[in-house]
Amino acid sequence: MTVGLFIPCYIDQFYPNAAIATLNLLSKLGITVKYPVNQTCCGQPMANSGFEHLTKGCNELFVDNFAEFDYIVSPSGSCVLHIKDHLHSEGHEGKAKSIRKKIYELTEFLTDIVKVEKLEARFPHKVGVHQSCHGQRGLMMSQMTELVAPFYSKPLQLLNMVQDLELINLNRPDECCGFGGTFCVAEEAVSAKMGKDRVADHLNNGAEYITAADMSCLMHMEGILRRQESGVKVIHIAEILNSEG
Template sequence: MKIGLFIPCYVDVVYPQVGVAAYKILKHLGLDVDYPLNQTCCGQPMANAGFENQATPLAEKFEENFKSFDYVVAPSVSCTAFIKLNYPRLLKGRHQCTTSDKIMDIVEFLHDVVKIDQRLGTFPHKVSLHNSCHGVRELGLSSPSEENVPKFNKIKDLLELVDGIQVFEPERPDECCGFGGMFAIEETAISAQMGRDKVERHIQTGAEYVTGPDCSCLMHMAGVAKKEGLNIEFKHVVEILAAGL
């Protein structure tokens, strides 16, 4: 299978090490992965702000860049969910849409398609697991607490393949951290308080690190922790999976 690696703009600019780790682990597993150099934003920020007319040309460009791949893999649940759920509507009547069926978050791809059963790297630390809202409720990476379904967590399954790690989940494991893209800008006080509450619950697990599948959530909580002088660090899940490989 031929895999196209999509690195969202905020990962590329602010957290490039996450993109490198995603590529590293896919190559380590012997997969045929390519990174199209002319890729750009998926259009989520524009659409979330109400400017879908500006998002649509970016969706068309994304489709052209990635239509030849069997899978499109991204280390970002929010961008993945936006493409999967919104591209068919944005491109309807304008452009054939194939990527909405091919796009997968890297956790989902490694867990459900590759089905990793080998030991990965080493990360001898206590880690608190953050379940981002898009991952829980739009991509099915873990079981939503509001639904009466058997509990599962694909992120935790992958982390347990890493030697030396201890994985914990906070109280209210899938409660929002308060970022929510435009929400953090339009409702600053509420967003900040939700972030403080969430970081405190992660700290109460005794963890040294918080990890999750989306840099935007981690960025929000890291900002709260830095401002409040809280002693906890943040790493994207692929950074931990690739550690020591």
């Protein structure tokens, strides 16, 4: 199995440790990982802003970089969902369709494809888990609380394998953080209030760290935590799953 590692632009620029942890974690599990050095933005910001017709270059580059791999894995649920739903290529539509079927967010890849049952990881802290909207409602990484259906959570399934980690209970476990990509720019006040509410739920329940499978949501909440001069930190789930304590 050869995996192409897709690292979204904002992780590459601002949170490289999440990318490094993803690579190291996959390698520890015996997976051959390659990183196409010419990759860049997947085009999601443009598409979300109503300019999908301008994403042709991003689409073609993505197909060129990732068509050859057995699987494509990324530490970003929102970017993965964008590729799954929107990647197309005028000249190579067959390759684009194939990519849409074999791209996975990291935790769903570990649970659904690798079927991880044990991790050698230790993280002795109280952790609150934020389930991003794209991951939950798009990739179906966890059950939605408004549905009368059995509970499941792929991120929690993996975090429960980490030694000494204490998961805290949230009052509203699948509430949106308010980031929403360009939404946080167009609706700044609403976005900020939603983020403050999301952060408060974690703080009120004793979190030392907030984790998620979407670094974009964590980036939004990190800004709020810093403005509040809070000691609570954000950390991508890959960093916890790869941690040795």
